[in-house]
Amino acid sequence: MFNLNFKQRLYQRYWQFVSNYLDKRQPAGSTVTLVQKLIFILPTRYGWWFFLLIILMYLLGTNYQNNLILLLCYLLLSVFLLSITMCYLNMSGLTLSTAKPAEGFVNSDIEPEILTSSAKQHMMLQFSLVQHSQLITMPQLERSVRFSFTGKERGRFALPRIKISSQYPFGLWRAWSYIALDQIYWVYPTPMAQITKDNDVDIDDKPQSTVQSGDTLTPYRPGDSIRHMVWKRLARDPFNPVVRQQLTSPQAAPNWVVVPALTGEALERALRQACQQLLTLEQTGKRYGLQLPHQTLPQSSGSTHLQRCLQELALC
Amino acid sequence: MLIPARLVTIWAVLQLGILLLLQQAFAVWMMALFASMLVYKLITHLSGRPAIGLKLVNLIAAVIAIALMFNLRQSGVLNFMLQILLLAAICRLLALKHSYDARQLVWVHYFLIGSCFVMHQDMLVALIIFFAFTVNLYSHFYLFAPSAVKVQWHQTGRSLLIILPLWLGMFLLFPRVPPFWQIPNAKIASSGLSDTLDPGSIEQLVRDDSLAFRAEFDGAPPSQDQLYWRSYLYEDFDGRRWQVNAVRKNRNRMPNITATGTTDNMQYRIIAEASRQYNLFALALPSKVNNDVYIGSGGLIKSNKPVSQRISYQVTGANTLIALATDNERDINLDVAEGNAETLNFARQLAKQHSTPAALVQAISAHFNQQDYYYSLTPPMLGSNSIDEFLFDTRTGFCSHYASATALILRAAGVPARVVGGYQGGVWHPQQGYLAVRQREAHAWVEYLYEDQWHLYDPTAAVAPERILDSLESALTLEQQQMLMSGWLELELLQNLRLQLMHLDYYWSVWVLGFNDNNQQAIWRNLRQHITLIAITFTTLLALIFAGFVFSWWRNRPLNSTHAATLLIQRQLGKLLQSKAANQSMSAFLRQLSAQHPTQRDWLILLTLSYEQAVFNNDTHALKSLQKQLKCNSKRLKILRRSIKNT
Numbered sequence: 001m002f003n004l005n006f007k008q009r010l011y012q013r014y015w016q017f018v019s020n021y022l023d024k025r026q027p028a029g030s031t032v033t034l035v036q037k038l039i040f041i042l043p044t045r046y047g048w049w050f051f052l053l054i055i056l057m058y059l060l061g062t063n064y065q066n067n068l069i070l071l072l073c074y075l076l077l078s079v080f081l082l083s084i085t086m087c088y089l090n091m092s093g094l095t096l097s098t099a100k101p102a103e104g105f106v107n108s109d110i111e112p113e114i115l116t117s118s119a120k121q122h123m124m125l126q127f128s129l130v131q132h133s134q135l136i137t138m139p140q141l142e143r144s145v146r147f148s149f150t151g152k153e154r155g156r157f158a159l160p161r162i163k164i165s166s167q168y169p170f171g172l173w174r175a176w177s178y179i180a181l182d183q184i185y186w187v188y189p190t191p192m193a194q195i196t197k198d199n200d201v202d203i204d205d206k207p208q209s210t211v212q213s214g215d216t217l218t219p220y221r222p223g224d225s226i227r228h229m230v231w232k233r234l235a236r237d238p239f240n241p242v243v244r245q246q247l248t249s250p251q252a253a254p255n256w257v258v259v260p261a262l263t264g265e266a267l268e269r270a271l272r273q274a275c276q277q278l279l280t281l282e283q284t285g286k287r288y289g290l291q292l293p294h295q296t297l298p299q300s301s302g303s304t305h306l307q308r309c310l311q312e313l314a315l316c
Numbered sequence: 317m318l319i320p321a322r323l324v325t326i327w328a329v330l331q332l333g334i335l336l337l338l339q340q341a342f343a344v345w346m347m348a349l350f351a352s353m354l355v356y357k358l359i360t361h362l363s364g365r366p367a368i369g370l371k372l373v374n375l376i377a378a379v380i381a382i383a384l385m386f387n388l389r390q391s392g393v394l395n396f397m398l399q400i401l402l403l404a405a406i407c408r409l410l411a412l413k414h415s416y417d418a419r420q421l422v423w424v425h426y427f428l429i430g431s432c433f434v435m436h437q438d439m440l441v442a443l444i445i446f447f448a449f450t451v452n453l454y455s456h457f458y459l460f461a462p463s464a465v466k467v468q469w470h471q472t473g474r475s476l477l478i479i480l481p482l483w484l485g486m487f488l489l490f491p492r493v494p495p496f497w498q499i500p501n502a503k504i505a506s507s508g509l510s511d512t513l514d515p516g517s518i519e520q521l522v523r524d525d526s527l528a529f530r531a532e533f534d535g536a537p538p539s540q541d542q543l544y545w546r547s548y549l550y551e552d553f554d555g556r557r558w559q560v561n562a563v564r565k566n567r568n569r570m571p572n573i574t575a576t577g578t579t580d581n582m583q584y585r586i587i588a589e590a591s592r593q594y595n596l597f598a599l600a601l602p603s604k605v606n607n608d609v610y611i612g613s614g615g616l617i618k619s620n621k622p623v624s625q626r627i628s629y630q631v632t633g634a635n636t637l638i639a640l641a642t643d644n645e646r647d648i649n650l651d652v653a654e655g656n657a658e659t660l661n662f663a664r665q666l667a668k669q670h671s672t673p674a675a676l677v678q679a680i681s682a683h684f685n686q687q688d689y690y691y692s693l694t695p696p697m698l699g700s701n702s703i704d705e706f707l708f709d710t711r712t713g714f715c716s717h718y719a720s721a722t723a724l725i726l727r728a729a730g731v732p733a734r735v736v737g738g739y740q741g742g743v744w745h746p747q748q749g750y751l752a753v754r755q756r757e758a759h760a761w762v763e764y765l766y767e768d769q770w771h772l773y774d775p776t777a778a779v780a781p782e783r784i785l786d787s788l789e790s791a792l793t794l795e796q797q798q799m800l801m802s803g804w805l806e807l808e809l810l811q812n813l814r815l816q817l818m819h820l821d822y823y824w825s826v827w828v829l830g831f832n833d834n835n836q837q838a839i840w841r842n843l844r845q846h847i848t849l850i851a852i853t854f855t856t857l858l859a860l861i862f863a864g865f866v867f868s869w870w871r872n873r874p875l876n877s878t879h880a881a882t883l884l885i886q887r888q889l890g891k892l893l894q895s896k897a898a899n900q901s902m903s904a905f906l907r908q909l910s911a912q913h914p915t916q917r918d919w920l921i922l923l924t925l926s927y928e929q930a931v932f933n934n935d936t937h938a939l940k941s942l943q944k945q946l947k948c949n950s951k952r953l954k955i956l957r958r959s960i961k962n963t
Contacts, residue, residue: 067432139462171460
């Protein structure tokens with residue numbers, strides 16, 4: 001927030017204001033039809049130039065007292081005015097509705113989809129998500145619009161407002177609308193391979209290790225519980241703190257994926273590993289369950305079960 | 317975004333068209349240069365070669381722009397602006413790559429198309445220009461729409477219906493303002509008479525069949541021999557050529573003299589074609605004019621600026637003589653210059669025999685009439701003593717010869733006299749109610765001073781009275797008439813067509829070109845006068861439309877909510893429906909019935925099925941079979957109804 005320059009901060013403020021206004025005007029719904037109160041229209045830059053042309057024509061016609069130039073000027077003006085209506089009519093009546101929530105992993109592409117339908121023709125529509133750069137142009141209306149962007153962090157997110165705009169027919173006016181849909185998308189933790197016992201931390205030099213079977217030692221990361229700290233090792237080597245970690249090793253509980261109660265980056269790592277485990281378990285076709293600090297999903301299998309488990313991971 | 321190849325072709329052709337339309341603003345070498353650039357673009361584009369690089373095009377543009385600058389003085393500011401604009405457009409097209417370049421191009425096209433109207437106001441050309449506008453609008457649409465999008469003609473038609481009243485309403489009602497500032501005019505060769513009258517200049521002019529002006533009269537038009545349209549006064553004579561005196565060239569207005577004791581006031585309106593001259597046309601003595609014109613010295617009507625487009629003005633005038641303005645005017649009209657000695661002698665002899673100017677003029681008429689003088693469109697060439705040669709040698713001349721000879725004789729005889737240039741007669745079109753005066757009607761005659769008033773005298777009337785009473789054609793031999801006709805015009809059909817077009821053009825110039833703030837104020841006045849009527853009509857119309865909407869809504873409403881099949885079933889079941897719960901659906905009720913009456917179960921189930929088919933699938937076949945089933949089982953239905961009644 002502090003490294004944004006003044007312009008960006010101003011834009012943030014502006015956008016905050018606009019979205020408050022929009023939230024009051026159009027709360028998110030599962031089906032939204034574009035009507036008059038949702039459509040905004042203003043001239044484009046070319047529209048202003050066109051207006052200047054009309055003024056120039058008027059001056060030319062008046063100064064030469066030439067009725068034909070005035071006629072042409074008024075014709076341009078009527079085209080200009082009519083394109084407001086045409087631009088509006090081209091937008092109104094479009095219905096957007098929610099589709100199945102999109103899902104994906106962190107740092108991979110997520111492709112949320114919304115459904116579009118209408119009783120009439122709509123041309124030259126452009127779809128984009130607010131504060132995303134992707135722009136989808138549709139010469140003619142199709143059944144659905146599929147956006148694509150990269151998931152940044154895990155969780156369950158509401159789709160940002162969808163900006164629909166059109167410059168039909170002459171590019172003189174831009175009609176646009178910010179539509180909020182009750183559409184969500186899921187971003188799951190990226191699957192990460194298991195940390196096995198013998199990599200990461202070298203424990204060979206201490207055969208009388210306090211490490212219990214099924215546990216493993218990993219370097220301390222912020223968020224790891226202090227109760228798991230291996231204090232003896234810390235006394236010997238204070239710059240490389242090590243924690244004892246309860247691992248959800250397959251042999252210990254073959255069909256239970258366990259996420260221990262952690263916070264911060266340690267939790268993230270555990271979740272990523274859990275994700276990988278879930279995916280491999282689903283591939284083997286066995287029944288499996290998920291144990292989270294506050295919740296347990298009973299053993300089952302199938303894609304719905306996997307989805308449910310992944311969603312719990314994303315929310316954890 | 318890529319620009320569709322088709323559009324580039326359209327623009328190249330459009331620019332060629334604009335070049336042709338603006339041709340008057342361009343010197344020949346510019347035309348050739350611009351046209352060749354465009355043709356080059358067309359050829360390279362059609363053969364699929366890429367656009368020229370921007371640097372090269374900028375270089376070419378700079379070189380041509382400098383050349384145009386050097387030509388600035390000759391072409392004038394307006395033409396220079398048009399040249400630069402078109403040059404910019406062509407160069408833009410040559411190096412066209414991006415769609416934002418194309419937007420600028422379309423914008424400039426609009427402006428150029430508008431400027432075409434500075435040069436052309438004819439109806440036909442105006443239609444062509446509006447067509448060019450449509451083409452540009454079409455290309456504008458495809459500049460923004462992907463080429464997959466088709467123009468929807470249905471929607472376009474509807475839009476036109478909205479645009480037309482909006483457009484014309486704005487034209488008729490939008491306030492008009494006077495010009496904001498002085499603007500440069502196009503430098504174009506002038507047409508019609510000029511400041512000098514050579515022997516032979518009018519003969520050239522009458523071969524031109526184009527229109528000089530039109531006149532409408534309040535009341536009946538004057539007779540043909542009274543239609544002397546004064547335009548120029550030639551008062552300086554150098555022995556061969558007549559010229560307009562410097563006094564007439566300044567912008568002196570005629571002192572406001574109200575014609576005394578005259579009752580035959582004339583009211584007429586002139587619609588003059590663009591001539592790029594100051595001088596306009598009037599009959600006898602005008603006393604009042606409107607618009608951008610004024611009455612200059614000598615009773616001539618002049619425009620404030622060169623007439624660069626059709627203008628119309630209203631004149632009130634009297635059919636009286638023009639009075640002498642100053643003593644200086646008398647003096648300059650007595651100057652006989654050097655040379656033409658024989659004529660001067662002849663004049664002095666005549667002066668001895670006839671004392672009054674009127675008698676003198678009579679004598680001159682008699683001289684022309686009785687001696688063999690000829691009226692001809694092709695008089696022989698004359699030398700420096702042109703009037704001597706004409707009077708005593710060739711004896712063949714056109715109106716200017718007779719007028720200048722007469723003026724010189726009168727001056728030599730001591731009567732101030734001058735040559736008047738203008739138009740005589742015109743073709744009256746009774747149906748359309750206007751007089752068309754063409755360049756063909758160009759004429760020269762004489763005014764002489766008597767009792768401090770200028771009297772009109774036309775020597776041509778003595779030689780060729782048909783010219784004055786009828787038309788030029790009737791005064792010429794058949795052979796010379798042929799010379800006036802150019803080739804294809806001889807076809808009667810084409811001539812007829814041309815005449816009809818001229819009439820259309822007349823209405824065009826009266827209603828479109830001549831529309832001014834006076835007309836507009838009249839419209840507003842009319843609107844205000846009939847405001848109640850308009851309001852009543854408008855509200856009635858609105859009410860009717862509203863009623864129509866309500867009616868159609870009312871008719872469609874019940875059909876939409878209840879299906880025909882439901883209505884049918886409701887009618888047939890009648891009292892059975894009393895046991896149906898309000899929130900129970902019809903098909904559920906039918907199923908319930910079939911459960912309650914096991915004996916009737918089979919056909920009731922079938923009925924339910926076809927009912928459902930009819931309602932939910934909107935199936936017309938099912939509806940028909942439903943009707944059939946109901947008819948077949950009407951007796952059983954009756955039994956059912958009775959059983960309900962009994963319980």
